[in-house]
Amino acid sequence: MGLTTDPAPPGAAVPGTGPEAPSRRPAASDDPASLTVVPARHYGRWAAAAAVTVLVAQFAHGLVTNPVWEWAVFRDYVLSETIVQAVGVTLQLTAYATVLGFLLGTVLAFMRLSRSPVLRTVAWTYVWIFRSIPMIVQLVFWFNLGALYRELGVGIPFGPVLWSVDSNSLIGTIGAALIGLSLHQAAYAAEIVRGGVLSVDHGQLEAAAALGIPRLRQIRRIVLPQAMRAILPTAGNEIIGLLKGTSVVYVMAIGELFYQVQVVYGRNGRVIPLLMVATAWYVFLTSVLSVAQYYVERRYARGADRTPPPTPLQRVRRLVPDLGTANENRPRTAKENS
Template identity: 65%
Template sequence: MSLTSDPPAGATAAREAGPRDPDDLAALKVVPVRHPWRWLAIAATAVVLAQFAHGLITNPAWEWEVFARFFTARTILKAVWITVQLTFYGTVLGFALGIVLAFMRLSASPFLRAVSFAYIWAFRSIPLIVQLLFWFNLAYLYKRLQFGIPFGPGFFSFDTMGLVGAMSAAVLGLALHQAAYAAEIVRGGVLSVDAGQREAASALGIPKLRQLRRIVLPQAMRAILPTAANEVISLFKGTSIVSVMAIGELFYQVQVVYGRTGQVVPLLMVATAWYVLLTTVLSVLQHYLERHFAKGATR
């Protein structure tokens, strides 16, 4: 006994009809898919953007003539340069220390792993403003630094009063804070590389340092770069927090100017425009770096 079922009527009709004539296919009317809600959303968004742009242009409260006068003022340009310096030194020193901490976390030594973990835990737990103020007041905690035999007699010492100034404390605080985040970014990138490649390189007798330089890091950079660039941009904008130490970076200088002139909104727009401009430059650099390290991995 067998069970059978009749084929669908549409399938039978299509089988009996055979292949369609090309002329019949050409005569078919093609109707594009319509997306009325998409076009409605586009129109609503365009109207909102147009209204916003119109308000920026026509509202006299923005005081664009004041913005134009201060955008390239000498004091503002000097403040922008200080902001760039803080970002550069904080990034270079932070990622240099972060790489060391990352490989300590990946080390086979439990002691090195524990030290690295403790550093990352501490500096990610303490707010950046507290760290900056701590380094700024280092001379209060340690009035003299002495060099010599550990836990023994010292050979020479010096006062710490003039050792760490405001700028040095800012760079030190930003770099040490950045290192904790950089370490996790680098560690995540290294772990993203297939362990089989390192095992194959070891089997071929390739030295560890060359494995790291030629095999691990070029692949890890594809995972490291997007997050690292995001962290650098956050650091660039976060430099405004050093204004609590009276360092003449961009935001502090803008506060000084509008405190003197009372023109708050246009001066805040000056700071905003510079932050947007320099963030755009960093984003362009990120794009080209990512494209460089993506060679051979993407079309």
């Protein structure tokens, strides 16, 4: 048999817990000031950073010292009149195809969101076809449209043609390129806009309908401003892809950037430096578009993020006064005081 201890009666004081019980002294290890702080050693991170630094330095050294790059030829052509004009053609193709593609893509997106099965089917079929065919195939097809339709006309459906025009004179080389780029871009823009609209809470539309707001105004003033936060990141990425994708129109002998670079190095044989010219311009243009995308996204995020992080320019402006204040507060030498 074992020994048992009777529980204390209710109200009885437990030894060592009363007001006169000695207070427990904290051990030395409980005091944070007495603890020894040992920083973590990230040896793997340091080794990886050192290896990457060496590789980057080696690559930069090769760019500067390798004579194959021919930087003198690069300097002669990077701002030449021919290349600058080609950059202008590239920007025109990008701008027109972006505007037309997103306008048509927005219409297709709302057709897919429509309750009409006919509109949904037509929009889905369009997106399916134009996303399935490579862009270069579409461009070549539109370039040879005159072989399929010699004349384009307007008239009564399945009836007489009231007005017609030669397709080659109506759709030139630039026109065929714009049609191909815009139609291809519209298929992707439709899915981007549709995804942004679906990201808006459906209760917003229900509340707007309960207030008697017309359907078109609901889309223009309620849905699209909120959907832009989801649309802009993907749309910006798609526009940058379109800028680089305009190089495909070289198959149509249009004088855009990549085609002109090919023409120049086909004449002088300086392939590497001319390719670096095209690379430098594409990097510059995509960087400008990325900066513009950053500020547009920041503007449309004001409703969701009331305290957005400072922009790089704001950080620089804050850093300059801080450096000036630190310079004023530093102790002056006797020579400076004199």
